[in-house]
Amino acid sequence: xxxxxxxxxxTPDGVHxxxxxxxxxxxxxxxxxxxxxxxxxxxxxxxxxxxxxxxxVYAGDDQAFADHxxxxxxxxxxxxxxxxxPSLILFPATYxxxxxxxxxxxxxxxxxxxxxxxxxxxxxxRTEIFGGTKIVEVDLAGPEPRLVLVxxxxxxxxxxxxxxxxxxxxxxxxxxxxxxxxERHAEAASGPKLEEANVVxxxxxxxxxxxxxxxxxxxxxxxxxxxxxxxxxxxDAGWVPYAYQVGQTGKTVKPEVYIAAGISGALQHxxxxxxxxxxxxxxxxxxxxxxxxADLGVVGDLFxxxxxxTEEVRRRATS
Amino acid sequence: xALLRAARPAARTAxxxxxxxxxxxxxxxxxxLFQKALPGVMHAFIFWGFLVLFPTIIEAMLAIxxxxxxxxxxGQAPWFLFLVDAFATLVAVGIAIAFYIRKxxxxxxxxxxxxxxxxxxxxxxxxxxxxxxxxxxxxxxLGQVAHPGAEPVANALSALFGTGQPTETLERVFVWAHVLxxxxxxxYLPKSKHLHIxxxxxxxxxxxxxxxxxxxxxxxxxxxxxxxxxxxxxTAKDLSKKQLLDxxxxxxxxxxxxxxxxxxxxxxxxxxxxxxxxxxxxxxxDPTGEVELQPLVPNAVTDQVVWDCVTCGACMxxxxxxxxxxxxxxxxxxxxxxxxxxxPTEAGTMLRGVEGPNENPWGQPASTRTDWIGDIPVxxxxxxxxxxxxxxxxxxxxxxDDRAKKTTQSVARLLNAAGVDWAVLxxxxxxxxxxxxxxxxxxxFQMLAEQNAATFADAGITKVVATCAHCFNTLANxxxxxxxxxxxxxxxxxxxxxxxxxxxxxxxxASGTVTYHDACYLGRHNGRFDPPRDVLGSTGxxxxxxxxxxxxxxxxxxxxxRMWMEEDGxxxxxxxxxAEAAGTGADTLAVAxxxxxxxxxxxxxxxxxxxxxxxxxxxxxxxxxxxxPTERP
Numbered sequence: 001x002x003x004x005x006x007x008x009x010x011t012p013d014g015v016h017x018x019x020x021x022x023x024x025x026x027x028x029x030x031x032x033x034x035x036x037x038x039x040x041x042x043x044x045x046x047x048x049x050x051x052x053x054x055x056x057v058y059a060g061d062d063q064a065f066a067d068h069x070x071x072x073x074x075x076x077x078x079x080x081x082x083x084x085x086p087s088l089i090l091f092p093a094t095y096x097x098x099x100x101x102x103x104x105x106x107x108x109x110x111x112x113x114x115x116x117x118x119x120x121x122x123x124x125x126r127t128e129i130f131g132g133t134k135i136v137e138v139d140l141a142g143p144e145p146r147l148v149l150v151x152x153x154x155x156x157x158x159x160x161x162x163x164x165x166x167x168x169x170x171x172x173x174x175x176x177x178x179x180x181x182x183e184r185h186a187e188a189a190s191g192p193k194l195e196e197a198n199v200v201x202x203x204x205x206x207x208x209x210x211x212x213x214x215x216x217x218x219x220x221x222x223x224x225x226x227x228x229x230x231x232x233x234x235x236d237a238g239w240v241p242y243a244y245q246v247g248q249t250g251k252t253v254k255p256e257v258y259i260a261a262g263i264s265g266a267l268q269h270x271x272x273x274x275x276x277x278x279x280x281x282x283x284x285x286x287x288x289x290x291x292x293x294a295d296l297g298v299v300g301d302l303f304x305x306x307x308x309x310t311e312e313v314r315r316r317a318t319s
Numbered sequence: 320x321a322l323l324r325a326a327r328p329a330a331r332t333a334x335x336x337x338x339x340x341x342x343x344x345x346x347x348x349x350x351x352l353f354q355k356a357l358p359g360v361m362h363a364f365i366f367w368g369f370l371v372l373f374p375t376i377i378e379a380m381l382a383i384x385x386x387x388x389x390x391x392x393x394g395q396a397p398w399f400l401f402l403v404d405a406f407a408t409l410v411a412v413g414i415a416i417a418f419y420i421r422k423x424x425x426x427x428x429x430x431x432x433x434x435x436x437x438x439x440x441x442x443x444x445x446x447x448x449x450x451x452x453x454x455x456x457x458x459x460x461l462g463q464v465a466h467p468g469a470e471p472v473a474n475a476l477s478a479l480f481g482t483g484q485p486t487e488t489l490e491r492v493f494v495w496a497h498v499l500x501x502x503x504x505x506x507y508l509p510k511s512k513h514l515h516i517x518x519x520x521x522x523x524x525x526x527x528x529x530x531x532x533x534x535x536x537x538x539x540x541x542x543x544x545x546x547x548x549x550x551x552x553x554t555a556k557d558l559s560k561k562q563l564l565d566x567x568x569x570x571x572x573x574x575x576x577x578x579x580x581x582x583x584x585x586x587x588x589x590x591x592x593x594x595x596x597x598x599x600x601x602x603x604x605d606p607t608g609e610v611e612l613q614p615l616v617p618n619a620v621t622d623q624v625v626w627d628c629v630t631c632g633a634c635m636x637x638x639x640x641x642x643x644x645x646x647x648x649x650x651x652x653x654x655x656x657x658x659x660x661x662x663p664t665e666a667g668t669m670l671r672g673v674e675g676p677n678e679n680p681w682g683q684p685a686s687t688r689t690d691w692i693g694d695i696p697v698x699x700x701x702x703x704x705x706x707x708x709x710x711x712x713x714x715x716x717x718x719x720d721d722r723a724k725k726t727t728q729s730v731a732r733l734l735n736a737a738g739v740d741w742a743v744l745x746x747x748x749x750x751x752x753x754x755x756x757x758x759x760x761x762x763x764f765q766m767l768a769e770q771n772a773a774t775f776a777d778a779g780i781t782k783v784v785a786t787c788a789h790c791f792n793t794l795a796n797x798x799x800x801x802x803x804x805x806x807x808x809x810x811x812x813x814x815x816x817x818x819x820x821x822x823x824x825x826x827x828x829a830s831g832t833v834t835y836h837d838a839c840y841l842g843r844h845n846g847r848f849d850p851p852r853d854v855l856g857s858t859g860x861x862x863x864x865x866x867x868x869x870x871x872x873x874x875x876x877x878x879x880x881r882m883w884m885e886e887d888g889x890x891x892x893x894x895x896x897x898a899e900a901a902g903t904g905a906d907t908l909a910v911a912x913x914x915x916x917x918x919x920x921x922x923x924x925x926x927x928x929x930x931x932x933x934x935x936x937x938x939x940x941x942x943x944x945x946x947x948p949t950e951r952p
Contacts, residue, residue, distance in 0.1 A: 249665035267720045
């Protein structure tokens with residue numbers, strides 16, 4: 001059996017965790033293990049990749065890998081495969097991993113298996129179907145290297161304490177037109193992630209518009225470590241982005257405290273927050289269903305109650 | 320033909336009588352074409368003309384071989400000559416109407432259709448009847464026709480021609496031109512959308528019998544050999560014979576597109592474009608099997624197109640040639656979900672909920688299924704209890720959603736007031752599997768259907784009443800495929816029956832105006848239009864209809880598991896429908912399905928409207944004349 005390679009996704013900020021998971025698995029398969037890291041940050045990632053089991057790291061820091069994603073890496077990998085003939089290449093099932101693996105398969109004509117959850121070697125991998133209730137074993141056939149896209153977090157990452165030899169890789173410019181990255185935009189996220197916050201302050205239709213959400217931001221900031229969420233009604237009305245949505249078709253949250261302001265508590269919302277330890281509901285309608293599941297229900301005008309609450313939280317924090 | 324032979328068979332031969340009757344109505348009678356008046360007249364003129372003029376093609380061919388020969392029996396019969404003359408003229412009128420529609424009216428439904436191809440076909444047909452009339456005119460001019468009065472149009476045209484040699488030459492020119500254009504047309508046909516003149520009739524014959532809401536089961540047996548395991552449709556090769564015939568029957572008339580809720584709210588799905596795009600992919604099938612086919616999604620149609628569909632069936636109901644768009648979309652979903660695990664992520668919560676220990680889309684504790692009961696006297700069937708006459712299938716929405724619970728409570732009180740022998744399954748009830756099935760998760764649906772069917776058998780249930788239009792459709796039309804053949808009624812049907820039997824008495828003192836929204840799976844898919852209207856009629860409320868009502872109702876946006884997906888695009892379907900309801904000026908919007916209830920009530924709140932949204936049963940309960948509706952009389 002030839003070597004097992006891991007496509008290690010890197011940025012100047014570090015190594016994507018999937019690379020370390022895949023290296024841990026590759027080690028367990030036996031045989032030689034190498035990592036391929038393409039893009040700015042590749043060389044600085046060598047130590048970490050080596051410490052997780054890569055004996056060799058093929059590293060290329062060229063900016064072109066970041067500027068022209070997908071095909072540039074695929075063509076470079078294709079040349080490396082021609083030189084070193086690995087048996088199996090593991091890719092993370094990330095946007096980048098899928099892009100590169102797909103392009104590479106078009107060049108090699110070898111087998112590509114997507115969405116794998118486990119790998120036994122170049123000849124066999126596994127995937128789950130029907131929401132994980134059935135496991136399918138897949139025999140991989142055809143010319144090597146076999147390409148397998150593995151779902152992130154399928155394996156734990158465990159260091160081996162090794163070191164890697166670095167082989168510098170020259171970028172291969174793909175023929176024909178190539179997509180270029182025009183702009184990078186990171187959605188500004190203030191505070192902790194909705195799903196991870198200890199306290200969630202959520203607003204609904206009762207807020208009446210986008211501006212009152214600033215009131216919830218203030219309350220969240222006063223509490224500290226709190227995130228702001230919203231009901232579907234507020235998202236549908238265009239007051240806040242979909243990323244705020246808590247509920248059946250949005251995020252499921254399980255904070256210590258969930259503060260629902262102006263949310264009636266339709267089932268589709270409740271499904272996303274019923275796991276909260278404590279639920280505080282502020283609503284002007286005493287018949288609102290949310291009050292039935294709330295540990296503390298406040299019937300009144302949220303435009304008075306929320307600022308007063310923010311004020312009180314601040315006062316206690318400083319006293 | 321090679322494509323069709325190779326395709327997966329479709330079991331569409333049972334009940335030939337019903338198929339023949341549909342053939343008569345939809346093809347000979349042009350019934351679905353007449354759903355639009357002017358285009359219907361246009362098409363009927365051309366189609367009936369095509370039938371009547373068929374023998375004249377043979378006439379003309381005979382005349383080329385042997386001038387003066389004509390068909391026996393009819394060739395010289397005045398009645399036949401009259402029919403030919405009349406219908407050739409009507410075809411020409413039909414073509415004129417067609418050009419008027421296409422060039423002057425220019426309806427939006429043609430967006431994306433091949434307009435130039437249609438022009439060519441129409442001009443060719445015009446040339447065929449024109450040369451026929453002119454040929455007949457020259458024959459009259461030459462004195463070859465015994466009864467020129469039988470052909471008024473050709474007779475009038477004959478005044479253009481003399482009796483001499485030039486007319487004899489023209490007579491030959493017209494008959495040759497007629498035959499050559501017909502032959503050219505026949506050669507062009509197979510490559511064009513006009514192929515429908517051959518494919519439409521069999522497509523109508525092999526259409527689905529019975530309610531359009533029933534999906535054909537795709538049995539998933541995980542123990543079966545790999546070759547036999549099929550997960551919906553991945554490439555064009557997986558299409559059934561009927562699905563292929565659908566593709567080559569489409570004339571791109573766009574009636575489906577015009578009524579599609581997705582298209583009408585600015586989404587990329589158009590049933591017409593879907594069929595055209597899949598047709599182009601199917602045309603690439605290589606019968607030798609050497610060329611590897613691309614998956615239909617996302618190569619022929621995008622993922623979004625597949626998920627935009629609300630399965631409301633408006634497209635199928637409008638389609639003059641009985642194309643089954645929804646069934647093909649469902650097969651595409653089956654493949655995406657079961658083979659690729661690819662679907663809008665937000666719907667995952669629903670699938671996990673249906674599959675999970677509580678077996679409902681919201682993942683609510685199964686133990687709270689009876690929380691709606693409160694102080695209403697309700698018999699909850701324990702294992703071994705005697706079977707009631709009617710099992711009230713509460714449904715997950717009816718048990719867990721606060722708005723739908725009101726409907727459940729109203730129905731329970733009304734059944735008690737009417738003295739019906741009824742009971743509920745309580746915690747033994749689980750999701751019918753409908754939302755999973757409409758998502759394409761046939762396997763999950765199959766498991767639930769088999770389990771529920773076993774529960775029905777165990778409890779000795781024979782009659783079921785359901786408040787959810789989706790449960791109703793699934794239990795009535797789809798459960799027989801899984802071993803549960805029940806008499807299933809919708810609550811509005813049972814209530815209207817109880818009113819007619821005078822087991823429920825109303826005091827029609829209610830005032831106000833109500834408009835009723837037809838649920839797709841109750842109305843269009845299952846033909847229940849009148850029971851909810853009858854019930855409303857007994858309440859004393861003044862009823863008014865929306866423009867799109869009954870068969871042509873516009874979906875609330877929740878069907879096809881869209882209830883569990885996020886919607887984007889220019890407009891929301893529920894907002895669009897609610898605006899139409901509010902436009903009637905009624906102060907109450909009556910619904911008969913919990914999905915419609917949630918969607919339209921949300922839309923009412925979003926619009927800040929005062930209009931009340933309520934189930935038909937709740938409106939009835941408010942006007943039923945019993946002292947205490949919770950007690951049996």
